Amino acid sequence: MKESELQNIKQRYNIVGNCEALNHALDVALQVAPTDLSVLIIGESGVGKEIIPKVIHDNSPRKREKYFAINCGSIPEGTIDSELFGHVKGSFTGAINDSPGYFGVADKGTLFLDEVGELPIATQARLLRVLETGEYIPVGATKVMKTDVRIVAATNVNIRKAISEGRFREDLYYRLNSIPIQMPPLRDRGEDIILLFRLFAMQMAEKYRMEKIVLSEDAKSILMRYKWPGNVRQLKNITEQISILSTERNISAQILAKFIPQDTESTQLATIQQGKDRSFENEREILYKILFDLKGNVNDLRREMAMLKKQLEENQAAKIINDNIESSTSIQTTIPQHIQPAVHHTEIQQGGMYLHRHDKPITEDAVAEEYVEPTKEQENLNLNDIEKQMLIKALEKNNGNRKKAANELGISDRTLYRRIKQYGLE
Numbered sequence: 001m002k003e004s005e006l007q008n009i010k011q012r013y014n015i016v017g018n019c020e021a022l023n024h025a026l027d028v029a030l031q032v033a034p035t036d037l038s039v040l041i042i043g044e045s046g047v048g049k050e051i052i053p054k055v056i057h058d059n060s061p062r063k064r065e066k067y068f069a070i071n072c073g074s075i076p077e078g079t080i081d082s083e084l085f086g087h088v089k090g091s092f093t094g095a096i097n098d099s100p101g102y103f104g105v106a107d108k109g110t111l112f113l114d115e116v117g118e119l120p121i122a123t124q125a126r127l128l129r130v131l132e133t134g135e136y137i138p139v140g141a142t143k144v145m146k147t148d149v150r151i152v153a154a155t156n157v158n159i160r161k162a163i164s165e166g167r168f169r170e171d172l173y174y175r176l177n178s179i180p181i182q183m184p185p186l187r188d189r190g191e192d193i194i195l196l197f198r199l200f201a202m203q204m205a206e207k208y209r210m211e212k213i214v215l216s217e218d219a220k221s222i223l224m225r226y227k228w229p230g231n232v233r234q235l236k237n238i239t240e241q242i243s244i245l246s247t248e249r250n251i252s253a254q255i256l257a258k259f260i261p262q263d264t265e266s267t268q269l270a271t272i273q274q275g276k277d278r279s280f281e282n283e284r285e286i287l288y289k290i291l292f293d294l295k296g297n298v299n300d301l302r303r304e305m306a307m308l309k310k311q312l313e314e315n316q317a318a319k320i321i322n323d324n325i326e327s328s329t330s331i332q333t334t335i336p337q338h339i340q341p342a343v344h345h346t347e348i349q350q351g352g353m354y355l356h357r358h359d360k361p362i363t364e365d366a367v368a369e370e371y372v373e374p375t376k377e378q379e380n381l382n383l384n385d386i387e388k389q390m391l392i393k394a395l396e397k398n399n400g401n402r403k404k405a406a407n408e409l410g411i412s413d414r415t416l417y418r419r420i421k422q423y424g425l426e
C-alpha cells in the first residue's frame with residue numbers, strides 16, 4: 001500500500017505511530033477489508049486492537065450497514081446467547097418480547113467480537129455454526145434464521161492456552177483466524193512511544209487548557225526502555241497523570257521515575273507477560289501501582305471533605321456543596337495551579353479557600369477544627385477497600401459507563417467486570 005494511503009488512514013482514525021509492525025497491521029486490515037473473510041486481531045491488552053475492526057468495516061462494501069462492537073467477556077454467561085442470537089418471547093423470565101440479537105440486527109453489517117476467548121463453550125458452538133452456514137436459532141425458537149454478518153474478533157495472546165485447556169474450540173479458532181492481524185506490544189514500537197506520549201500530552205493540554213508537558217532527552221530514553229505491560233493504555237494513563245499532577249512542565253528523568261514503576265518491577269512484569277497466562281496479574285499490578293500513587297491523596301481528600309462539610313453546616317447551601325463534593329471526590333483530588341479554574345470548583349485566596357458562588361473564606365484554622373487526624377488503622381487502608389472505592393468513583397463519574405470507567409482506571413473492561421463481580425457492585 002502507498003505510504004500516503006497509510007498516512008490518510010492514520011489521520012482519519014487518530015492513529016499515531018510509524019513502526020513497521022503497526023504499519024503492517026494496518027496494511028493487512030485495508031487489504032482484507034473489501035472481502036468477507038473473518039479476521040482475528042491478536043495482541044496484548046491495551047495495544048489498540050479496537051481501531052482495526054473500525055478500519056475494516058469503514059473500508060468494506062458493508063460500510064453503510066450496521067457495525068457493533070461487543071465485549072464478549074463483559075456479558076454474563078446466562079444472557080450471552082440471547083444477546084448474540086436473540087430470543088423469542090417467553091423463552092425465559094424477562095423475555096417479554098421477541099429480540100433479534102446482534103446477529104439479527106447486524107445483518108449485512110459487521111460484528112466486532114472483542115475478547116472472543118471469553119465466550120462460553122456452548123456459545124462457541126453457535127458461533128461456529130453461524131460462521132460456517134450463516135444460520136442460527138434464537139433462544140427458545142425452533143425456526144432457523146439466516147444472517148449475513150462479517151466477523152472481526154479480537155483476543156489477547158492467551159487463546160492458545162485456552163485451546164490447550166479445552167476452554168476454546170480449536171475449529172472455531174481456525175475459522176476465526178482466516179486472516180490474523182498481530183498488534184505489536186508498545187515496548188517493541190521504538191520511537192512511537194515518544195510520539196504517543198506527545199499525542200496524549202497534547203490532548204490533555206487542549207482539554208484542560210494547560211501548558212503541555214515536554215520530555216527531556218533522559219526521560220525519553222526511560223520511556224523507550226520501560227516494558228509497558230499495560231501498553232498504549234498504560235502510557236496514556238501515565239501521561240495523563242503527569243499532565244495533571246506535575247507542576248513542572250519539563251519532565252526530567254527524575255520526575256518521570258515517580259510515575260512509572262522502577263526497572264526491576266517493569267522487567268519482572270515484562271517477563272511475566274511473555275507467553276504466560278498472567279495478563280490478569282499484570283493488570284492487577286498496574287492497578288495497584290495507580291492505587292498506591294493515589295493513596296497519598298486520600299488524606300487530602302479527607303481534608304477537603306471536612307472543609308466542604310463545614311461549609312454545608314454554615315451556609316446550608318446543600319446544592320453548591322454537593323457539586324463540590326462531587327468534584328473533590330474525583331480521582332484528581334489535588335488540583336495543581338497550572339490547571340485553569342474552569343476545571344475545578346475551588347479557588348485559593350489569601351491563604352483561605354473559597355467556594356465558587358460563595359464568599360466566606362475557609363481558613364486553615366477552621367479546617368483544623370473540623371479535620372480529625374485519621375487513626376493508624378484508618379491510615380493503613382486496606383488495598384481492597386481503596387480498589388473498591390476507586391471502582392465506585394470511576395463508575396459514578398462515568399454515569400455507570402463501564403467502558404469509560406475501565407479506560408479511566410487504565411484497566412481492561414474484563415478486569416473491571418471481574419472486580420465489579422468480586423466486590424458485588426453489580
Ligand SMILES: Nc1ncnc2c1ncn2[C@@H]1O[C@H](COP(=O)(O)OP(=O)(O)OP(=O)(O)O)[C@@H](O)[C@H]1O
Nearest residue numbers: 014015016017045046047048049050051232233412
Ligand atoms: N496507535 C495509537 N494511536 C493513538 N491512540 C492509540 C493507539 N493505540 C491505542 N491507542 C489508545 O489506547 C487505548 C487502548 O486501546 P484499545 O482499547 O484499542 O486497546 P485493546 O488492545 O483493545 O485493549 P483490551 O484488549 O484491553 O480491550 C485507547 O484509548 C486507544 O485510543
